[in-house]
Amino acid sequence: MNFKNIIPIIFFSCITAAASCQQSNDQVKNIADKLSKKETTVSAVLTDPSLMPLHSLTAFRDIIKQHANAEKLVLNTDKEPGIKITVKGIIKDKKGNLMANNLVYVYQTSTEGWYSDTAPHIQKNEGDRRHARLFGYFKTGSKGEFEFSTIKPNGYPNSELPAHIHIEIFLKNEKLFITELLFDDDPRLVGDIRARSIAEKFLIEKNTGTQSEPVYSYMIQNPYAD
Numbered sequence: 001m002n003f004k005n006i007i008p009i010i011f012f013s014c015i016t017a018a019a020s021c022q023q024s025n026d027q028v029k030n031i032a033d034k035l036s037k038k039e040t041t042v043s044a045v046l047t048d049p050s051l052m053p054l055h056s057l058t059a060f061r062d063i064i065k066q067h068a069n070a071e072k073l074v075l076n077t078d079k080e081p082g083i084k085i086t087v088k089g090i091i092k093d094k095k096g097n098l099m100a101n102n103l104v105y106v107y108q109t110s111t112e113g114w115y116s117d118t119a120p121h122i123q124k125n126e127g128d129r130r131h132a133r134l135f136g137y138f139k140t141g142s143k144g145e146f147e148f149s150t151i152k153p154n155g156y157p158n159s160e161l162p163a164h165i166h167i168e169i170f171l172k173n174e175k176l177f178i179t180e181l182l183f184d185d186d187p188r189l190v191g192d193i194r195a196r197s198i199a200e201k202f203l204i205e206k207n208t209g210t211q212s213e214p215v216y217s218y219m220i221q222n223p224y225a226d
Contacts, residue, residue: 028060036067042136046073061130064137075136076150081111083111084150086209086213087165088145088146088215089217100141103139103170104137104167105135106136106165109156166180181202
């Protein structure tokens with residue numbers, strides 16, 4: 001292929017990319033409008049298969065963050081592979097006071113141990129943390145409680161790290177309390193790995209539900225909160 005033949009291909013690719021970008025922007029604006037008018041919910045948006053390509057986009061994630069609320073959140077579509085689980089928690093400050101109406105961010109891998117739908121990790125600015133496909137923002141209730149449903153993640157492929165859900169708690173002083181939610185029944189969470197997870201103060205809980213409908217409940221005490 002000579003240079004003259006390459007130019008039309010490059011031009012067509014640029015036009016296609018621009019059209020796709022504009023379509024994504026229009027979709028995000030439409031979602032924001034519907035959420036503002038309460039014509040849809042954050043869970044409905046996150047579990048809509050047609051919107052899954054938007055999940056890695058900063059603009060989409062910002063809309064989810066802006067409309068976070070204290071209702072139970074659903075992170076995955078019905079067709080997402082994996083064991084469906086419920087995650088519950090209560091967040092307290094370092095004095096033991098309940099942290100009500102507090103913004104929380106969670107993100108995780110799929111049952112394959114992947115953050116992306118095309119690769120284990122995401123090669124972008126702050127990759128997995130800012131662009132993970134399975135994510136959500138919510139606020140704690142009046143008693144510092146939260147609840148969301150998702151699929152049980154798996155640890156990274158070709159790794160000994162246990163499965164985990166990242167959780168970040170936003171504070172008024174602009175600090176973040178960051179930790180991980182782990183599962184007591186994870187076969188990787190043994191020996192030195194378990195000891196290291198405990199030393200790093202990750203939260204490990206047992207299934208208090210059933211084998212078919214697991215429930216994991218966490219008590220989170222934030223050492224940085226006033």
